[in-house]
Amino acid sequence: xxxxxxxxxxxxxxxxxxxxxxxxxxxxxxxxxxxxxxxxxxxxxxxxxxxxxxxxxxxxxxxxxxxxxxxxxxxxxxxxxxxxxxxxxxxxxxxxxxxxxxxxxxxxxxxxxxxxxxxxxxxxxxxxxxxxxxxxxxxxxxxxxxxxxxxxxxxxxxxxxxxxxxxxxxxxxxxxxxxxxxxxxxxxxxxxxxxxxxxxxxxxxxxxxxxxxxxxxxxxxxxxxxxxxxxxxxxxxxxxxxxxxxxxxxxxxxxxxxxxxxxxxxxxxxxxxxxxxxxxxxxxxxxxxxxxxxxxxxxxxxxxxxxxxxxxxxxxxxxxxxxxxxxxxxxxxxxxxxxxxxxxxxxxxxxxxxxxxxxxxxxxxxxxxxxxxxxxxxxxxxxxxxxxxxxxxxxxxxxxxxxxxxxxxxxxxxxx
Amino acid sequence: xxxxxxxxxxxxxxxxxxxxxxxxxxxxxxxxxxxxxxxxxxxxxxxxxxxxxxxxxxxxxxxxxxxxxxxxxxxxxxxxxxxxxxxxxxxxxxxxxxxxx
Numbered sequence: 171x172x173x174x175x176x177x178x179x180x181x182x183x184x185x186x187x188x189x190x191x192x193x194x195x196x197x198x199x200x201x202x203x204x205x206x207x208x209x210x211x212x213x214x215x216x217x218x219x220x221x222x223x224x225x226x227x228x229x230x231x232x233x234x235x236x237x238x239x240x241x242x243x244x245x246x247x248x249x250x251x252x253x254x255x256x257x258x259x260x261x262x263x264x265x266x267x268x269x270x271x272x273x274x275x276x277x278x279x280x281x282x283x284x285x286x287x288x289x290x291x292x293x294x295x296x297x298x299x300x301x302x303x304x305x306x307x308x309x310x311x312x313x314x315x316x317x318x319x320x321x322x323x324x325x326x327x328x329x330x331x332x333x334x335x336x337x338x339x340x341x342x343x344x345x346x347x348x349x350x351x352x353x354x355x356x357x358x359x360x361x362x363x364x365x366x367x368x369x370x371x372x373x374x375x376x377x378x379x380x381x382x383x384x385x386x387x388x389x390x391x392x393x394x395x396x397x398x399x400x401x402x403x404x405x406x407x408x409x410x411x412x413x414x415x416x417x418x419x420x421x422x423x424x425x426x427x428x429x430x431x432x433x434x435x436x437x438x439x440x441x442x443x444x445x446x447x448x449x450x451x452x453x454x455x456x457x458x459x460x461x462x463x464x465x466x467x468x469x470x471x472x473x474x475x476x477x478x479x480x481x482x483x484x485x486x487x488x489x490x491x492x493x494x495x496x497x498x499x500x501x502x503x504x505x506x507x508x509x510x511x512x513x514x515x516x517x518x519x520x521x522x523x524x525x526x527x528x529x530x531x532x533x534x535x536x537x538x539x540x541x542x543x544x545x546x547x548x549x550x551x552x553x554x555x556x557x558x559x560x561x562x563x564x565x566x567x568x569x570x571x572x573x574x575x576x577x578x579x580x581x582x583x584x585x586x
Numbered sequence: 587x588x589x590x591x592x593x594x595x596x597x598x599x600x601x602x603x604x605x606x607x608x609x610x611x612x613x614x615x616x617x618x619x620x621x622x623x624x625x626x627x628x629x630x631x632x633x634x635x636x637x638x639x640x641x642x643x644x645x646x647x648x649x650x651x652x653x654x655x656x657x658x659x660x661x662x663x664x665x666x667x668x669x670x671x672x673x674x675x676x677x678x679x680x681x682x683x684x685x686x687x
Contacts, residue, residue, distance in 0.1 A: 412635035423631035425608075426660075470606035471588070474637045475663045479587040481602055514631045571627040 172277050192358060193365035198372050201399035202230045204553055205391055206406055207377045207414055209233035210242040211353070212531060212538065213406035214360035215546020216553070217369045218276075223547075224554035227368035230400075232393060234376035238357025241408050241538065244508035246431050246453065246465040248444050249540040250287040250348035252307045252314040257564040257576050258517060259310045264561055265544025266347060272543055278359030280351045281458060286443040287348030288317070288326060290493075292337040296449055300343045307345075317342045326443050328494050335492050337450050350444060350455055356542055380417040380528070388418070388527030404529045404553050409474065409509025411532035418525050422532070423570045424511045427468040429536050430478035432505040434497065436460030445493070452489035462497060464490055468510065468536060478507040510536050515575040520549055520562040529553050530567065592646045593654050593668045599646070607643030609633050610655045611675070637661050641675055 171177055171190055181188055204220060206213045209231045220226040231237075249269055251262035268275075269282050291300045300316065307314035319331040322342040331339045361371055372395070379392035380403065390399040407414045409426045441456035451467040466486035469478050483505055491498045513519060513533035518541070520531045531549040534541060548559035558566065569575055588601040615621055615629055634640070640660050645653045657666040657677060667676045 410637065412633075413637045416636075421628070421632045422635065423627075423633065425633050425635050426637075470601075471642065471658075472609075472635060472640060473660050473663055475661065477663070479601060481587050570631040571623045 173279075192362045193371055196370045196372065198230060198375060198393070198395055198398055199370065201390075202370070203228040203400065204402040204404065205229070205398060205400045206231045206404045207391070208240075208406040208408065208410075209237035209357075209361070209371055209373065210240050210406065210408060211238065211356050211360065211542040212242075212408075212534070212545045212549070213404070214238075214357055214364055214371070215542055216404055216406060216531065216549045217371075217546075218360050218364040218367070219547050219550035220554060221364060221367035221369050224550060226554055229368075230370040230372055230398065231364070232375045232377055232391070232398075233371070233373045234394075236373050237361050237371060238354055241508045241510065242353055242357045242542075244431065244506055245353060245539040246455065246463050247350045247353045247457075247539055248287060248348070248446070248453065248455065248465075248537070249282070249284075249351060250345050250444075251312055251540070252287075252289075252303060252343065252345045252348070253578055254303050254306050255517075255576050255578060256306075256310055258578055259307060259312050261518075261544055261548070261561050261565070262541055263310075263312050264547070265541045268543035268547060269351065270347075272351075272356075272359070276359040276363045278355060278362055280355045280359050282349065282351040283458075284347050284349040285455075286325065286344055286346045288322060288443055288445050289343045290322070290339050290445065290447040290449070291341040291343070292339065292447065292449045294340075297341050300341060304343050312345075313347055314343055314345050317344050326441070326445055328441060328496055329445065330493055330495055337447075337489070337492065339493070348444065350457075352458070353539060356539075360546070377414060377417070380414075382418065382525065386526060388525060402527050402529070402553055404531060404549060406531045406549070408532065408534070408538070409511050411511050411530065415523070415530065418523070418528055420523050420525060420528070422519075422530075423567075424513055424519070424533055425472050426474055426509050426511055427471070428473050428475065428478040428507045429466070429468045429510045430483055430505060430507040431463065431465045432483060432502050433457070433461040433463050434500045435503050437462070437500070440496070447489065447493065450489040450493075452486045452493065454490055454494065461503065462500070464502075468512070474509050476507045476509055510534075510538075512536070514570070516578040517576040518545070518565055519567050520545065520565045521552055521558045521567060522556075523567055588663060588665065590644060590656070590665065591668050592649055592652075593670050594650045594652050595646065599649060603646060603648040604644045605647045607645055607653060609635075610641040610643045639666065639677065639679070641679075643671075
């Protein structure tokens with residue numbers, strides 16, 4: 171049933187008893203045209219675009235837990251596209267363009283809110299890097315502008331621009347089209363739309379092995395719910411990419427780190443935008459529920475524990491309290507961690523692997539949420555055609571051999 | 587925060603005294619010019635990143651200042667063993683896999 175004014179009114183009179191389940195919960199079939207491993211936002215988006223744009227409806231998405239329960243449900247929902255390199259800016263801008271029409275496309279309110287993302291500069295180096303980003307973005311057709319501290323304060327009145335603090339604000343880069351969206355709604359919207367087009371979303375079904383035929387090509391997956399045959403597998407497993415790829419004997423240039431976030435008690439609207447500071451590892455926005463959503467940095471060490479160290483969160487809160495003195499007496503309600511897959515150049519890997527029929531979409535590190543629609547869109551193209559989408563072409567696994575890295579470390583070393 | 591036993595100091599100290607050194611037992615090739623692109627990429631960028639026992643390096647920066655190795659379960663963060671730089675892995679596992687398929 172579509173979400174429409176008429177249906178909402180009709181259901182209001184029927185005590186909302188007539189809404190059907192939002193997606194099917196099918197048993198796995200014996201074979202599929204393609205299998206996506208991982209039902210996070212990127213995996214579900216991939217399945218949706220496979221069905222919608224490439225006519226591949228006989229697709230399954232396998233999920234070892236529940237859909238959207240990994241990094242999709244754990245991130246701080248920031249959306250922006252002001253990356254330095256042309257390749258990255260093009261990819262993230264593609265995603266941002268899709269965000270703008272996503273609620274209409276999916277008939278599901280993903281609550282995309284272009285409230286502006288402001289990235290602070292605290293020293294001369296930050297200013298030089300920030301302005302370089304602004305100029306590079308404007309040449310690439312991506313909106314990004316430079317603000318003085320007073321202009322930054324006008325855009326975000328909570329901000330402390332005093333000169334005598336430890337890390338004074340000396341400027342800021344603002345992308346007005348950046349903002350936030352509701353992370354769960356993105357997973358649910360893609361799941362609902364993909365399921366409606368015939369995609370099987372199979373939860374509580376962990377891939378345990380990847381089968382290959384005599385030629386070495388992919389022939390299926392073993393799962394906790396039995397073997398499934400397929401010629402094409404797309405691995406979209408975020409922090410567990412190395413684990414899944416090891417099932418096919420492929421080593422990855424990826425390491426998995428804990429990344430944590432926390433939210434405050436809910437309060438009235440006070441924070442009109444997203445503010446990020448890469449230099450002091452802090453970013454903050456306010457959810458529609460009223461909680462201040464705060465992102466911390468990654469821990470130093472490799473871990474799959476989905477738990478970060480308290481000193482990392484503490485470090486972030488020190489910075490937040492200095493930048494926004496008004497929040498000093500607020501209580502934090504929850505703190506949680508995810509596992510992020512980080513590449514050496516902080517750019518994703520989207521494309522083919524040395525194993526025929528095996529595709530991978532990973533390495534989004536600390537900032538994959540913003541790319542969800544674009545990532546799924548270009549990865550679906552790559553799986554369906556067997557050749558990378560033009561926007562995904564630079565993001566090959568082979569770049570680590572050829573040396574053609576896409577170095578976004580300056581843009582996204584910690585806060586993405 | 588991890589509580590890390592330093593094998594030189596012989597005592598446990600909080601993680602903030604240490605700096606992380608990444609995966610252990612990755613020796614710089616003696617003659618990089620002799621390597622193929624695949625071998626060089628494997629040395630520079632490809633890591634085992636296991637969910638399970640990982641051999642990793644730590645440096646007791648705000649203590650004795652020395653590098654050592656550590657076996658840690660990355661699923662639970664439990665530290666299984668620490669051993670001095672130059673010593674073999676105490677669990678006898680292969681030190682490092684070669685390039686992939």
